[in-house]
Structure formats: structure tokens, C-alpha cells
Amino acid sequence: MEQFLQIFQQLCFGCLLIAAGILIYNRVRFIRRNILLGKPEDRTDQPGKRWKTMALMALGQKQMFDRPFAGFMHFTIYIGFLLINLEVLEIVLDGILGTHRLFYSFLGEFYPFLIHFFELLALGVVFACAVFILRRNSKLVPRFQKPEMKGWPALDGNIILIWEIVLMFALFTMNATDSILQTRGDESTFVASHYPDAGKFAVSQLFIPIYEGLNTKALIYLERFSWWIHIIGIFAFAIYITYSKHLHIALAFPNTYFSDLKPKGEMDNMESVTKEVKIMLGMTNGNEGDLPADDAVGTFGAKDVTDLTWKNLLDAYSCTECGRCTSVCPANQTGKKLSPRKIMMDTRDRLEEVGHNIDEHGKNFEDGKSLYGDYTSKEELMACTTCNACVEACPININPLDIILQQRRYIAMEESSTPAAWNAMFSNIENNAAPWAFPPTDRFKWAEDLKNNGEG
Numbered sequence: 001m002e003q004f005l006q007i008f009q010q011l012c013f014g015c016l017l018i019a020a021g022i023l024i025y026n027r028v029r030f031i032r033r034n035i036l037l038g039k040p041e042d043r044t045d046q047p048g049k050r051w052k053t054m055a056l057m058a059l060g061q062k063q064m065f066d067r068p069f070a071g072f073m074h075f076t077i078y079i080g081f082l083l084i085n086l087e088v089l090e091i092v093l094d095g096i097l098g099t100h101r102l103f104y105s106f107l108g109e110f111y112p113f114l115i116h117f118f119e120l121l122a123l124g125v126v127f128a129c130a131v132f133i134l135r136r137n138s139k140l141v142p143r144f145q146k147p148e149m150k151g152w153p154a155l156d157g158n159i160i161l162i163w164e165i166v167l168m169f170a171l172f173t174m175n176a177t178d179s180i181l182q183t184r185g186d187e188s189t190f191v192a193s194h195y196p197d198a199g200k201f202a203v204s205q206l207f208i209p210i211y212e213g214l215n216t217k218a219l220i221y222l223e224r225f226s227w228w229i230h231i232i233g234i235f236a237f238a239i240y241i242t243y244s245k246h247l248h249i250a251l252a253f254p255n256t257y258f259s260d261l262k263p264k265g266e267m268d269n270m271e272s273v274t275k276e277v278k279i280m281l282g283m284t285n286g287n288e289g290d291l292p293a294d295d296a297v298g299t300f301g302a303k304d305v306t307d308l309t310w311k312n313l314l315d316a317y318s319c320t321e322c323g324r325c326t327s328v329c330p331a332n333q334t335g336k337k338l339s340p341r342k343i344m345m346d347t348r349d350r351l352e353e354v355g356h357n358i359d360e361h362g363k364n365f366e367d368g369k370s371l372y373g374d375y376t377s378k379e380e381l382m383a384c385t386t387c388n389a390c391v392e393a394c395p396i397n398i399n400p401l402d403i404i405l406q407q408r409r410y411i412a413m414e415e416s417s418t419p420a421a422w423n424a425m426f427s428n429i430e431n432n433a434a435p436w437a438f439p440p441t442d443r444f445k446w447a448e449d450l451k452n453n454g455e456g
Contacts, residue, residue: 006098009224013095013231020235027242031317034355038310043258050257053397057256063395067324070135073128077164080125081249087118087171091231100194101178112199119175119203122168129161136161143323148342153245153321160237160246167233173211174226175204177219180212187216248320252396255318258311259397264388267405270300301409304370305351308406315398316347325390325400331383338383340390340400346375347403372407381407382419 043050056062061078065071090103104111136144136157144154179200185192200208211219241247248255277283302308305316325340326332332339350371357365372381384404391399412418418426425435432439 010095010098016232016235017092017095020239023239024242027239030355030359031242031247033358034351035310035313035317037306037351037354038308038313039306041309041311043260043311046261049261050259053259053261054253054257057259057395057397058252061395063393066393073131076121076124076128077132080121080128083121084118084125084171087115088231088234091227095231101196101198104196104198112201115175115198116202119172119201122171123203126165126168129164133158133161143327143341146323146326146339146341148339148345149321149323153345156244156246157321160240160244163233163237163240167230167237170226170230170233172204172207174223174230175201176207177211177223177226179205180208180214181216181219181223184216184219191216191220245319245321248318248396251314251318255314256397258314260311260399260402264391267386270409272300299410300413301411302403302406303372303410303414305347305354307410308347308371308403312347312399312403312406313351315400315403316344316351318396319344319348319398320396321345322395324393324395325398328389328393330385330387330389336379336383337377338380340404343376343380343400343403344398347371350375372410376407378411378417381411384408 061071061075064074090101093102094100099105101111103114107114135141136154139145178195178198181191181195182197182199185195211222214222241249299307305313319341321341321344323341325344326342329338329340350369353367353369357367372378381404384401386401386405388401391397391401394400412422412426424437428435428437434440434443438445
């Protein structure tokens with residue numbers, strides 16, 4: 001009977017593993033397709049510098065420690081997530097092979113040391129998650145109280161934090177009941193063969209008094225229940241994060257690798273405009289490739305997500321909604337509607353909508369909606385001072401400013417809908433080659449005035 005149950009458990013686990021793998025694969029393929037809807041952009045130069053950036057920003061969490069307390073708490077969860085996965089690997093192998101504590105068989109006395117370490121990390125994760133729940137749901141941190149964080153974004157953050165706490169307590173319960181069963185091998189051949197004497201562990205031993213009064217059968221059920229809750233929770237977590245802001249767990253690495261290596265503040269010229277200017281000035285060599293194709297220009301700037309680059313769209317999916325960008329935005333701090341975090345959230349939401357439209361209606365389907373107008377507004381975009389504070393603040397090198405600028409280019413060049421003060425500046429630049437309303441010949445008149453007044 002016990003052998004039959006073990007085989008049945010292996011089959012159930014195999015089906016669960018395959019189902020989780022299929023769901024994750026389909027979701028990853030959907031996200032990848034959506035990102036590649038963006039315009040091409042070359043981000044393969046200087047690979048050495050890119051690897052260094054990724055190591056410092058994604059792996060080393062460098063930017064997080066600009067705010068030490070939150071940085072330390074986040075680093076605790078991050079390290080716990082990475083290292084506790086070694087125990088998850090053991091659980092997965094046990095589920096496939098029908099074994100129990102597989103690594104103990106070849107790690108021997110080093111195995112309890114590892115579990116001690118993992119449990120201490122798990123305790124740190126519980127503490128950090130509890131602190132973050134308090135921070136998110138109190139009014140101590142204003143950036144979590146912004147309008148864009150109402151509803152699902154707030155719930156999403158709480159779900160994942162509570163989920164992690166439940167997973168860690170399932171781990172403690174599993175290890176505590178396991179430790180008790182190790183001492184009851186004389187009551188059952190199954191117990192003697194299935195629960196090797198790995199000893200008590202650092203944190204779970206504190207839970208032993210709660211469970212040691214249970215009989216052996218109840219302990220086996222509770223240990224197996226905790227084992228299943230833990231592994232099902234992990235599989236569900238892996239699926240869930242592909243729909244959540246916590247996708248940054250994976251995308252932070254490619255996003256930092258493909259960071260913009262140019263100095264912050266340097267704005268790219270529009271390639272289509274540059275080509276036309278070169279043609280007007282006779283700077284082309286006459287080859288057909290130097291001329292803009294009839295269908296290459298389309299629109300100036302970006303009205304919808306497909307007008308952005310693939311890196312802009314990767315930025316949107318990588319955003320963790322931490323709000324550091326918004327908290328340093330001078331426009332937002334002075335009460336204006338702009339929130340760089342909301343720009344990223346809007347871009348991701350619109351991209352998801354476009355992706356589902358493609359799946360349901362085909363690639364050429366038009367739903368009559370767009371990023372600018374239906375998600376972002378002119379009031380938001382025009383409030384940006386292009387100071388780059390949001391770009392500097394992001395822990396994983398997301399660039400909200402680039403998305404803002406591309407939409408403003410659309411407003412200026414396609415809709416001609418910029419403010420009157422801007423229009424006057426544009427006119428002056430066109431006519432006088434400067435933002436000021438006087439000709440270039442008068443540009444040094446102030447120096448002559450100083451000389452004539454005897455001040456030169």
C-alpha cells in the first residue's frame with residue numbers, strides 16, 4: 001500500500017511539474033513576443049561593460065543600497081530566494097524520484113549545516129516580508145500611497161509578500177515534523193526507511209513542541225501536507241510572477257545588461273528626421289539605402305507601444321513599481337500629474353492589451369486605442385522636466401524618460417499640439433537658430449554694449 005501511494009505521489013508530482021512548465025513556457029513566449037513588437041535597437045556594443053553593469057545592478061543590488069534599510073531588507077529576500085532554491089531543487093528531485101532528502105545521502109554531515117543556513121535565511125525572509133507589508137500598508141512611505149498604486153497594484157504587492165511567508169512556514173512545519181519522525185523509526189518500517197537521521201534544524205526545532213504530541217500517522221500526513229503545500233506554492237509562485245510586477249526577479253538581469261551606456265541626459269535624434277535633413281543638405285552619397293523608405297517614417301514619435309523600441313517594452317515588463325522614480329520626480333513632488341512609475345505601468349498594461357488582441361484577432365487588428373490618449377495624457381507628459389532623476393533612481397536601469405520623450409515628439413510633430421510657449425521657442429530655433437527672439441547677428445550685442453559703457 002505504501003509503495004502504491006509513493007508511485008501515485010510521483011505521478012501526481014510529474015503531472016504538476018509538466019503542467020507548471022507548460023503554463024510558464026506559454027506565458028514567457030507571450031511576453032517575449034510582446035517585447036519584440038517594439039522597433040529594433042542595437043544594444044550589443046561593449047559587452048564587457050554590459051556584463052559589469054548587470055553584475056553590479058542586478059546581481060549585486062548596488063542601487064538598492066542608496067536607501068540602506070530598504071536595501072538590506074530587499075537583499076535578505078533576494079539572497080533567501082536564490083539560496084533556498086537549492087533546497088527546492090532537492091524537493092523537486094525527491095518528487096520525481098520518489099526519494100526523501102536525497103542530498104543527505106551524499107552530503108552526509110554537511111547536510112544539516114546547509115539546512116541550518118537555509119532556515120536562518122528563511123527566517124530573515126519572513127522578517128523582511130513582514131516589514132515590507134507594514135511599510136506598504138501604512139502611510140510611512142508616501143510613494144506607496146500614490147493614485148496608480150490603488151487596487152490591483154497594492155493587492156499584488158501584498159499577495160506576493162504573504163505568499164512568501166506562508167511558503168517559509170510550510171518549510172518550517174515540514175522540517176519540524178520530519179525531525180520528530182526521525183525519532184520514531186522503531187514504530188514503522190516506512191518511517192525508518194523514509195526519514196533518515198538528519199537531526200534537528202536551527203529554526204524548525206522551535207516548532208517541535210507544537211507537533212510532538214501527534215501520533216506517527218498524523219505526523220506523516222502533516223509532513224507530506226507541508227511538503228505538497230511548499231512545492232505547489234513554489235510552482236504557483238513561478239507562474240504568478242509572470243503576471244505580476246515581480247517578473248523583475250528574472251527580467252532585471254537582461255534589462256540591466258541591455259542598459260543605455262550613453263551618458264544620462266543625452267537624447268537620441270530621430271533617425272527618420274536625421275535622414276531627411278542629410279538629404280536636404282546633400283550629405284548622402286546617392287545610394288538608395290540612404291533614403292528613407294516611403295513606409296519607413298509612418299509617424300514621428302510614439303503614439304502606441306509598437307512605436308517604441310523593444311528595450312522600452314522590456315523596461316515596462318521589468319518595472320517592479322517600487323516608485324523610487326516617482327519619489328524623486330520634481331514634477332510629481334510639486335503636485336503635477338506626472339508619475340514616471342505610472343508611465344511604465346501604463347506601457348505594460350497597454351502592451352498586454354495589444355498582445356491579447358493579437359492572440360484573439362490577429363496581428364493587424366486595430367482596437368481604436370493607443371498608449372497616448374487612452375493610458376497616458378498630455379498633461380502628464382508635458383509636466384516632465386527631462387531632469388533624468390527618474391532614470392538615476394531606478395535600481396535596474398529602467399528609462400521612463402525615453403518613453404515620455406517619444407510620446408512628446410508625437411504630440412509636437414504629429415499633432416502640433418504643444419503649448420504656446422513651446423511653439424514660440426520652436427519658431428525662434430527655426431528662424432534664429434536659438435530659443436531667443438533675436439537674430440544671430442545680435443547675439444554678441446551685449447558685449448558691444450558693455451564695451452561702449454566702459455565695462456569691457
